[in-house]
Amino acid sequence: MPITTSDVSEYLRKVAEVLAENKEYLTELDSAIGDADHGINMDRGFQNVLRKLPAVEDKDIGTILKTAGMALVSSVGGASGPLYGTAFMQAGMAAAGKRELAAEDLLAILEAALKGVLMRGRANLGDKTMVDALTPAIDAMREALENGADLTEALDKATAAAEEGMKATIPLIAKKGRASYLGERSIGHQDPGATSSYLLIRTMAEMAHAKQA
Amino acid sequence: MPITTSDVSEYLRKVAEVLAENKEYLTELDSAIGDADHGINMDRGFQNVLRKLPAVEDKDIGTILKTAGMALVSSVGGASGPLYGTAFMQAGMAAAGKRELAAEDLLAILEAALKGVLMRGRANLGDKTMVDALTPAIDAMREALENGADLTEALDKATAAAEEGMKATIPLIAKKGRASYLGERSIGHQDPGATSSYLLIRTMAEMAHAKQA
Amino acid sequence: MKKLINKPEDVVKEELEGMALAFPELIKVHFEPNYIYRADAPVKGKVALISGGGSGHEPMHGGFVGMGMLDAACPGEVFTSPTPDQMLEAAKTVNSGAGILYIVKNYTGDVMNFEMAADMARAEGIQVANIIIDDDVAVKDSLYTAGRRGVGTTVLAEKICGAAAEKGYDLKQVAELCRKVNINGRSMGMALTSCTVPAAGKPTFDLAEDEMEIGIGIHGEPGRTRMKLKSADEITEMLALSIIEDEAYTRTVREWDLEREEWVDVEMTDPPFEAGDKVLAFVNSMGGTPLIELFIIYRKLYEICEKKGLTIVRNLIGPYITSLEMQGVSITLLKMDEEMVELWDAPVKTPSMRWGV
Amino acid sequence: MKKLINKPEDVVKEELEGMALAFPELIKVHFEPNYIYRADAPVKGKVALISGGGSGHEPMHGGFVGMGMLDAACPGEVFTSPTPDQMLEAAKTVNSGAGILYIVKNYTGDVMNFEMAADMARAEGIQVANIIIDDDVAVKDSLYTAGRRGVGTTVLAEKICGAAAEKGYDLKQVAELCRKVNINGRSMGMALTSCTVPAAGKPTFDLAEDEMEIGIGIHGEPGRTRMKLKSADEITEMLALSIIEDEAYTRTVREWDLEREEWVDVEMTDPPFEAGDKVLAFVNSMGGTPLIELFIIYRKLYEICEKKGLTIVRNLIGPYITSLEMQGVSITLLKMDEEMVELWDAPVKTPSMRWGV
Numbered sequence A, B: 001m002p003i004t005t006s007d008v009s010e011y012l013r014k015v016a017e018v019l020a021e022n023k024e025y026l027t028e029l030d031s032a033i034g035d036a037d038h039g040i041n042m043d044r045g046f047q048n049v050l051r052k053l054p055a056v057e058d059k060d061i062g063t064i065l066k067t068a069g070m071a072l073v074s075s076v077g078g079a080s081g082p083l084y085g086t087a088f089m090q091a092g093m094a095a096a097g098k099r100e101l102a103a104e105d106l107l108a109i110l111e112a113a114l115k116g117v118l119m120r121g122r123a124n125l126g127d128k129t130m131v132d133a134l135t136p137a138i139d140a141m142r143e144a145l146e147n148g149a150d151l152t153e154a155l156d157k158a159t160a161a162a163e164e165g166m167k168a169t170i171p172l173i174a175k176k177g178r179a180s181y182l183g184e185r186s187i188g189h190q191d192p193g194a195t196s197s198y199l200l201i202r203t204m205a206e207m208a209h210a211k212q213a
Numbered sequence C, D: 001m002k003k004l005i006n007k008p009e010d011v012v013k014e015e016l017e018g019m020a021l022a023f024p025e026l027i028k029v030h031f032e033p034n035y036i037y038r039a040d041a042p043v044k045g046k047v048a049l050i051s052g053g054g055s056g057h058e059p060m061h062g063g064f065v066g067m068g069m070l071d072a073a074c075p076g077e078v079f080t081s082p083t084p085d086q087m088l089e090a091a092k093t094v095n096s097g098a099g100i101l102y103i104v105k106n107y108t109g110d111v112m113n114f115e116m117a118a119d120m121a122r123a124e125g126i127q128v129a130n131i132i133i134d135d136d137v138a139v140k141d142s143l144y145t146a147g148r149r150g151v152g153t154t155v156l157a158e159k160i161c162g163a164a165a166e167k168g169y170d171l172k173q174v175a176e177l178c179r180k181v182n183i184n185g186r187s188m189g190m191a192l193t194s195c196t197v198p199a200a201g202k203p204t205f206d207l208a209e210d211e212m213e214i215g216i217g218i219h220g221e222p223g224r225t226r227m228k229l230k231s232a233d234e235i236t237e238m239l240a241l242s243i244i245e246d247e248a249y250t251r252t253v254r255e256w257d258l259e260r261e262e263w264v265d266v267e268m269t270d271p272p273f274e275a276g277d278k279v280l281a282f283v284n285s286m287g288g289t290p291l292i293e294l295f296i297i298y299r300k301l302y303e304i305c306e307k308k309g310l311t312i313v314r315n316l317i318g319p320y321i322t323s324l325e326m327q328g329v330s331i332t333l334l335k336m337d338e339e340m341v342e343l344w345d346a347p348v349k350t351p352s353m354r355w356g357v
């Protein structure tokens, strides 16, 4: 079963819901090593995505994702706004004109999104950022697909890897973003951006399961 | 035994001591219905009197008292500075040229001091100010002397009357000074200025006793 | 007590030392007795304006010394009025022969110390007038109290009268103008937190986390009422309406009569505000309230004035007459005429108010 | 949380409404996207300066919009960087054809949002340069972090570059000057109390009654160390010496190359202070610290500079770059040359900085 435009819209709605639920949790994480707004930022951004969505729902997936990216850019602010905004905009470019996505298409789109994050934020793996959740997730998905897994399986693998990557940020010293000012004092705290990235991946896997059932 | 110039100097030193001891008490009273500085003000003022005293100690009583008054005026500030300052300066005028004082002279000096306070502050009896301690004290002293009492006795009467006047300020509504802004809320608190006036009178009585002994 | 100070007893001295180092081209500071005066004083032919009061209200008054405003300011200890020798020495320093106006906030201590200073200055041959500022509508009656306190209107009177003196008004004219500013200005303040007098070391009053004090003075004096915290709009409305709906206020103050050369009791009445009035709106931080909140207050104040038919023709927004680090705000409305607007706009060059030059 | 606000989510909107009502002759405010701009924009032939950042630092940046300083300011939510659409729309509004300089404080969020905005503006044919301000010596190394934060020097850069643009410097010259100001400025701050972000409702960090935080950022970020409260003199010495004894600081920042028309990595080194230097000394309140304490700090700072052979040729003292109601202070020293002094003295007319006109 390919991914359809309405799946993508539904995904964005689900993400908005998940982030609203996790607003305080993400903010709590950010208050330890940042400025206590990551949950607030992400929630504000996806509420804006919800507002822009109806106007493009009948368009192609590329347009929907680009619109989401622009909605994020123009409402999140902070570090995560340009990062997630660029990610969705690059994803939209990779999906330009498409109305259906196969598993491989989704992988390519996620790779484009990650490239966008890296281009914008220039973080390296291990810098204690969202990259530490996104990179292993996409690697795991690629490997699973190469080994013949189906979309649901591949996204399960990605989710597990994202979760592991997210947890692995705990002992790291932050080298990018606001948390880097803390130096050693950033050790022992989970990165909020890696956590929101994990939630974004996990929501994909959950949707795949729901669709299969 | 008449009051000598050195008695007057000693009196000022004693007052400085008494006010230093009661600095926090007076400030506490002022914090309830004023701005929490009466003890600090009076202590600062009499410390300044102590500094100016040596230069005039061999002068006449009038000069000593005027010097004390000017020392108060130029260091106390607030309401009590001009009031006590004027009181001492007027007292000094009344004692101009004198090197000894009989009981009647002291009464005249105190009357002059009170007149100074009234002229400067224009308070009426019952306005919840220092006047409420000073007026009955001087009245009592006058009456005692008229009835043939000696200085010590007369000052004891004055002290008792001052204390009574001071306590009688508790139920009053303040009509002068900072406490008057409180209106009804000033009820139930003893006036700090009436309290310092009582201490000034009481110190006179204590000295008279000490001298007699 | 959390403050950036050294010893509490050195606060005023060190503050003045800092000011002297910071603004040598504008002001000079004299120590013992303490007063701040214009670097170019005395200014030939100009009436000199002197104000003063307890410290802890910065920038008032020291920050307002300079061209177009005060000639000298006499700072007392924190929240304690200065002593007459300060005002006397300041008067001798800035007097150019055109006379001195003492602008005095209506607190018993300030009034009496300035009265003594005026008598002393006159004894030295200096012509002195005094005007009392008593604009705080939080104090209700005047018959049985020391009357209304002097608060926000003081700042406005210093600016307007300073400009007038600069323009060549003589002593009588400046005094008259100052009286006019005073009776046309009304203020009301509130506090979210207490302040801490350095020498006392602990907050002057306690307010619970959900309480505020309405009708506060500038010395941490308790206010008219204590109540549950409200929104900025509700608070603005309370303060603004207390001011706008205040009725004619009559009191008697003691002024020096320049012609009769004696102290006289003068009765004065503040005219109430009326629709059609032009006003200057002054939103003042008590010290710890940041600018972002003052703009939120100003926004509502503007709306209320509009509704009441008052046109805001000028405004002043910021910390100008403070109570140490107290969080809170005061509002002053001053009914303006053309003369006052023109004088308000005139150039001023002081450490804390500066425009037109 | 004790604040004079209505709903936390309306703070920025209502603040901007208040500003618009307060200063109609100086600024205009555009809503959705939010930006403040000069009432007379675009100014013909002049390079336009735009800055921005999270709200909560008032008067920075909105209070610095006007003649001789910024052409526009883009306020984000409290402590959250603004979004590129704000900077883009602001650029379109104030661009006169002479190009735009974005002055950007070095926070990952600000940097990335301004970069996107610059790319978007260029796509619309507007010439844009960007200069990063990174002057906070509390952040030690730059190799493994996002580098030093942009703090007090930002205010000074906006004033100096604003004057230069007014004088006719072209975009490249203004950008070069801004870079010069940045590498010659260093800052360090401390807090006595935390601030409370309205949306969060509780203090960002907790400090005991006898503790302070040294090396604080302007968003309530934890500082370099927490320690027992010290005297004003000791605190001033800690801050001043961190600045004066800071060694050459080298970092790489991403700037737009106006000639090559691409993003390039530029390495820059701050020259350390040396005896004989002329400096501008900026003593800044974090919002809740009153002026009286700033003068006590300035007094000691003056003494330390003198001892170190630094001559203070200009100063700025007050709340200019704040953290809501936080009590605390920051010190900035900016090494000045003649060009900078002249530009500093040039006329400026904005809501919160005004002289010479």
Ligand SMILES: Nc1ncnc2c1ncn2[C@@H]1O[C@H](COP(=O)(O)OP(=O)(O)O)[C@@H](O)[C@H]1O
Residues within 6 Å of the ligand: A030, A034, A035, A037, A038, A039, A041, A042, A077, A078, A079, A080, A081, A083, A117, A120, A121, A122, A123, A128, A129, A130, A131, A176, A177, A178, A191, A192, A193, A194, D081, D108, D109
């Ligand atoms: N250069 C970067 N590259 C990738 N991710 C980053 C970078 N800088 C910060 N982040 C991510 O952004 C998150 C913080 O986002 P947020 O709190 O919304 O923004 P801000 O730090 O501006 O308040 C961090 O937890 C981190 O994962």
Ligand SMILES: Nc1ncnc2c1ncn2[C@@H]1O[C@H](COP(=O)(O)OP(=O)(O)O)[C@@H](O)[C@H]1O
Residues within 6 Å of the ligand: B030, B034, B035, B037, B038, B039, B041, B042, B077, B078, B079, B080, B081, B083, B117, B120, B121, B122, B123, B128, B129, B130, B131, B176, B177, B178, B191, B192, B193, B194, C081, C108, C109
């Ligand atoms: N008009 C007045 N006449 C007489 N005494 C007064 C008057 N006003 C105030 N006082 C006295 O002054 C005392 C307060 O003195 P103090 O606290 O030193 O000055 P301030 O009120 O200026 O802080 C009051 O308790 C009261 O007794």
Ligand SMILES: [Mg+2]
Residues within 6 Å of the ligand: A030, A034, A035, A036, A037, A038, A078, A178
């Ligand atoms: Mg954050």
Ligand SMILES: [Mg+2]
Residues within 6 Å of the ligand: B030, B034, B035, B036, B037, B038, B078, B178
């Ligand atoms: Mg008192």
Ligand SMILES: [Mg+2]
Residues within 6 Å of the ligand: B035, B037, B078, B079, C079, C080, C081, C109
């Ligand atoms: Mg007092």
Ligand SMILES: [Mg+2]
Residues within 6 Å of the ligand: A035, A037, A078, A079, D079, D080, D081, D109
């Ligand atoms: Mg943020």
